[in-house]
Amino acid sequence: MIVVMKPHAPQNCVDQVIQVIEGHGLISHLSVGDEVTIIGVVGDKSKLADCNLELFDGVEKIVSVTESYKLANKKFHANPSTIKVGNTEIGGKKLAMIAGPCAIESRDQMLKTAQAIKGAGATILRGGAYKPRTSPYSFQGLEEEGLRYMAEAREETGLPIVCEVTSLEAVEVAAKYVNLFQIGARNMQNFYLLKEVGKTNIPVILKRGLAATVDEWLNAAEYIMSEGNKNVILCERGIRTFETSTRNTLDISAVPVVKAKSHLPIIVDPSHAAGVRHYIAPLAKAAIAAGADGLMIEVHHDPARALSDGPQSLKPSKFEALCNELRPLSKLMGRDL
C-alpha cells in the first residue's frame, strides 16, 4: 500500500500518517519528491482496516499494490486447478462442453436434448430450473420438477448436470440432484448466496456480472472458496457496454487475464454474449483459440418455441456441426473435445 501525499503537504501531516502506520505495527518508507511525497506501507494492511488514511489531512490518495483475494490468486497457487465434475472434469486437457436448454420446460424436452447433445460431443448437460427473468411476467422455471427431469436425463446419458441456483432454498433442493451449481451473472455479488454454495462441496460455475471487473469477479470466487469450497469455475458471458448489435460484449481478453491472475479454470458462454445464434460459432472458436477451458452453449430442440432465450439457442444438429468444427481447433490448442 502506498500513501500519496498532496503536493507540499506540511510535515506534520506526513508525520501523522507515519505515526498511524507505525502505531498499527506496520513499517513506513518515506520518499520525498520535489512536488510529491509518498509513503510506502510494509506489512499486513488489514491491520489498517479501521483507519481510512485517505481522510487524513494532507493525503491525496491511497494506491493498493496487492490483490484482496488470496485463495483464488495465482501468486499463491501457481498451477492451474482442475475441477472434478461427476465423471468428467473442467480445467484439464479435455475441453468442457456444457450444453442444453436455457430453461427446463418438460421431461420430453430434457431427454431428447440430452440424447442429442451427448452424441454431438457435450460433456455436461445444462438446464435452468430457477430462472432469473427481467420481467416477473416471463416464465420463471419448473423448480424441483425440472431438476427431476434433468436427473433422469443424466441416468439415460451419463452426462453430469448443472443448474443455476438463485436462493438458499434452491441450493438445498438442487444439492440433491446436480453435479455442479451455477451462479448467474445477476447474482455474482449476491454474497449471501456465494457463502451458501461455499459451504457445500459441489463445484460451482461463477458467471461474471454484467458490470463486474475481473478483480471483483475473483473476489466473488474468494467468497465461495473462503467458506471451504475450492471448486470454482469462472464463466465469461459478456459484459454490458454501449454496443447493441450483440446482447452483451464478450470480453475475450478475460480469458488470458484470468489465466494470468488466477489458477481457476475459465469457460466461455458465447450464447449469452451474442444473444443471436448466428454469432455463436465465431465466438466459440475465438474462446477456444484464446485458451478457454470450455464452453457453455444453449441448445434447444425447437428454438422458435423455447420459453427462454430462443433467439440465441442452437438446434441439436447445429450444435453437432459446431462441435465438429471445433474439434480440430481444440486439437491445435492442445485440447481434446
Next chain:
Amino acid sequence: MIVVMKPHAPQNCVDQVIQVIEGHGLISHLSVGDEVTIIGVVGDKSKLADCNLELFDGVEKIVSVTESYKLANKKFHANPSTIKVGNTEIGGKKLAMIAGPCAIESRDQMLKTAQAIKGAGATILRGGAYKPRTSPYSFQGLEEEGLRYMAEAREETGLPIVCEVTSLEAVEVAAKYVNLFQIGARNMQNFYLLKEVGKTNIPVILKRGLAATVDEWLNAAEYIMSEGNKNVILCERGIRTFETSTRNTLDISAVPVVKAKSHLPIIVDPSHAAGVRHYIAPLAKAAIAAGADGLMIEVHHDPARALSDGPQSLKPSKFEALCNELRPLSKLMGRDL
C-alpha cells in the same frame, strides 16, 4: 410489437408470420415497403411467449413498443405515489433526508449519530447490519445486534429506520425492527429476494444496479409490486462507466426519466455515486434541482475510523451544514426540508 422482415423476404415467409400471429388470436397489420416489409401486431403479446418470431425465416428483428412493467408504469397510474414510512413519507411535498452510517458498528455510534442527524434535519435513519462487501475479508456487519441498536436509536429520536436486506433470513429478522427495507445495487436483480420483500407490507428502497437500465430497474420494482407490496421507492446511486474520478457516475437524468415513466418516488444517494465526500454537496444540490424526492447520505461521527465507506462519509457537522445549504434550494423547488 412490430415484426420487421428482411429486405425482399419471400411472400411465404411473410404469410407464415401472419399465420402464427393470427393463430394466437392476435391481429396483424401488413405494411409493404420497397425494401422492407413490416407487420404490426395488435393485442396481448404475452400470448406469443412461446413463439420466438425473430427465429422465423425471413424475419430481421422484432421491435417492442410497450413496456413489460405495468404496476410501476405511469401510463396506468398517472399520479405520483407517496409512500408512508413510519411517521414520515417519501414522494410528497416533504423531501426525504435519509442519513446515517454505512455500517452499524456499535450502540454508541448509532445513538450519537441518530441524535446528531435528527437535529440537522434528517427524516429517516439509515445503517447497515448486513453488509455486501467486495472482499470476504472486509467487515460483514453486526446483523441482528446492529438492528437492535438502530431500534434503540429510533426510540430515542423518533426517526424511522432503514436497513439493507440481503437474504430471506435478513428479511425475516429485519422485518421485526425496521420501517423500511433497502435492496442494494448488487441485489437489484436478485429476483428471489425481490419477491420476498414483495410479500411483506414494509416499504422498500430499491437501489439501481450498477449496470441496470431504467427499464430493467422498473421491471425489478415490478417484481416487488407484483407480489402485493406497492410501496417501492427507487434510489439512483450511480452507474458504472469508464470514468474513475468518481466511484460511480451519478446518472442525474434518471430522476426526470423515472418521473416520466413511473409514478414511484425517486431519491438519490450522492455518497455512493461520488465515493469522495468532497463531491457530495454539489451532487446533493443537483439531485434536488433535478426533482428528486429525497436524498440518502452517509454520515459517520468519525469517518477516518469507519469500518466501511469512510472516505465518502460526512461528519455530523458537515451534514448539518449541507442541510442548511439545501433548505432554500428545496424551498425554491417547492419542497420542504
Next chain:
Amino acid sequence: MIVVMKPHAPQNCVDQVIQVIEGHGLISHLSVGDEVTIIGVVGDKSKLADCNLELFDGVEKIVSVTESYKLANKKFHANPSTIKVGNTEIGGKKLAMIAGPCAIESRDQMLKTAQAIKGAGATILRGGAYKPRTSPYSFQGLEEEGLRYMAEAREETGLPIVCEVTSLEAVEVAAKYVNLFQIGARNMQNFYLLKEVGKTNIPVILKRGLAATVDEWLNAAEYIMSEGNKNVILCERGIRTFETSTRNTLDISAVPVVKAKSHLPIIVDPSHAAGVRHYIAPLAKAAIAAGADGLMIEVHHDPARALSDGPQSLKPSKFEALCNELRPLSKLMGRDL
C-alpha cells in the same frame, strides 16, 4: 512515479531498475515489503520517456502520482480563470447562457432566433456552420454563408457568437467572424485541430469526448494552452454509457471534479446530454446547482422542421420560460443570469 516490483522479484532486477532511474539523473527510494517491493521515483519523470520501466524484468506495474497536464492544472493556478468573450465573459459571477440552433439554416432563422433568445436572457449566440453528422447523407452545414448570417445577428443583437470548427480551413474562415470557437465531442482528441485553435487568440469551448475521462479532457485542453491560447472553457455534454433512455448520460459529477482539478471554467450542454427536450429543464437546473459556470442550450424557432437535432431543441418561448425558472436558482448559487 512509483515502480511496483513483482512479488519476490530477485535483487538484481531491483538493482537494475534503480540503476536506470539514477542513471537518468533521478532519485530512487526503496521500500521493501514482505511480499512486494516498491521504488519511489523522485524528479522530472519526463527524463524517463525513453525507458519503459514496466517492461524491465521483475516489474509488475508503474503507478503515476502526478498529472501530465500543467497549464490546465489547479495545482499550479489556484484561482478560477475567467475568460473574456466579446462583451461578456465565462467563469465569473455572471452565468454564461449560450443559446441558438444546432445548425444555421437561413438568414431569417438566425436573425429571428437571435432576437428571441436575447430577450430571454442569452449571453452568447450559438449556431453550427460546419456540422459533424453521423451519416454523410445528412445536412452538413452552410459553412461561410452561415457565419455571415451569424455575424449579422451579432450586429443586430450585440450577442457574441460561437461556432464549431472541424478543420484548419474552418478555423481560418471562422476566425474572421466568431468570438468563440467550439471543438465538438468527436474532435476532442483531434490533436492537430487543437493545436490550430491553440495558435489563435480566440477563446475555445472544448466539449468532452463521448468516452473521454476527465484527465484526457484536461490533457486535450493542455494541447490548446500549450500553443499559447489560455482561453479554454470546458463543456460537459454527456458521455456514452449503456443507458438508452437519454441520448447520452450527463456526467454531472464532472462539474465538481473539474473544479477540483482545474482552474478552467466549465459549462454544461443539457440538450445533447438529454437528446429529448422534455429533460432539458431538470438537467439545466442540476447543472447550475452543481456549480456550472454556464449552459449551452439548443433553441430553434420551429424544432419540428430543424435540419439537425430538432428533438432536443427548445422553442424560444420555452427557452424564455426556462431562463425565468433558472434565475432565482442562479441567484441562490451566487450567480447572475
Next chain:
Amino acid sequence: MIVVMKPHAPQNCVDQVIQVIEGHGLISHLSVGDEVTIIGVVGDKSKLADCNLELFDGVEKIVSVTESYKLANKKFHANPSTIKVGNTEIGGKKLAMIAGPCAIESRDQMLKTAQAIKGAGATILRGGAYKPRTSPYSFQGLEEEGLRYMAEAREETGLPIVCEVTSLEAVEVAAKYVNLFQIGARNMQNFYLLKEVGKTNIPVILKRGLAATVDEWLNAAEYIMSEGNKNVILCERGIRTFETSTRNTLDISAVPVVKAKSHLPIIVDPSHAAGVRHYIAPLAKAAIAAGADGLMIEVHHDPARALSDGPQSLKPSKFEALCNELRPLSKLMGRDL
C-alpha cells in the same frame, strides 16, 4: 421507418402525422392496437429530413428499420470486398499481417524492423509519423522524415507501407509515400478528414472509435466511400469499458457482426486492445478464429526504449514465434499466412 403513437393519442394527431408523411410523397400504413397505434412509412425516408416527426403531438417515438449507410452495406453488395494494397491485398484468402513500430523513431529502427518482420511473415509494414498522443508533452512523430525512412524500408523489403494520417496536410504529404492510409480511433468521426482520404484512391484502414457503435463505424466508412474511395478496411482495436485490466476491451464480436452487415474486410489490432504484450498472442488467435481478415501488431526491436506504446510491443523474435503459432490456425480457418 415506423412512427409509434402515444397510448390513446387522439385521432387528429394520427391524421396529422399521416398527412405529413403523404404530403412528402411517401405512403403510410396504419396499424391500430388496443393500447398503441403505429404508422409504417414506406418510401425514401430522406424526403422527411426536414420533418422531425418525433416532435409532433401524440408521437411517442420513431423506430428506424433501415441502415443509413448504403455503399458499405452488405445488403447492396453481397460479396466480400478484397482491397489491393501494393503487391498484396486485404480481404482475400491471404491473411493480412501488418506489423511495425507504433512510432517511427529513426532510419535504423525502420530498416531493422522491416527486415525482421518480413522474414517472420508480415505482409505490410506499419509505422507512425504523425502521432496522436494524450499529452502534448509526449513524442509527436517525425512527420515527413519518418515517411522517407518507411519508403526506404519498402525499397529494401518490398513490403507495402501504412501510416496514420491526422490532418489534410498529413494526407497530402503521406500520399506521396504510402500504400495505405490509417485513420486512428480518435479521428473515426473526424468527418472532414474522412472526406479528404475519400477523395484519394489510396486504400484506408479505418480504426473503430473508442466509443463507436458498429453502425457509427460503418457510417464513418460511408463518408470515405461516398467521396469515391471504396477501398476501406475496418480495424477493431478495442472499445472503452469499465474494465481496466486491459487497455481497452477487444470487441471480438465485431468481427462476425461486421461480416454480417458489410462487405468490407475487417482486421484486428490486438496490441492496442490489450495494452500489455503478454495478452497479444491469445487475442491474435481469437481474432483469426473469429474470422478476421488480418492483424495489425506492434513490433519494436527494443520495446523498453520505444518512444510510444513500448509496453504493448513485441520484439521481432516474439513476433516471429507468434506468426509460427498462427500459421496452422490460419490454415484451419481456410486462410494463408
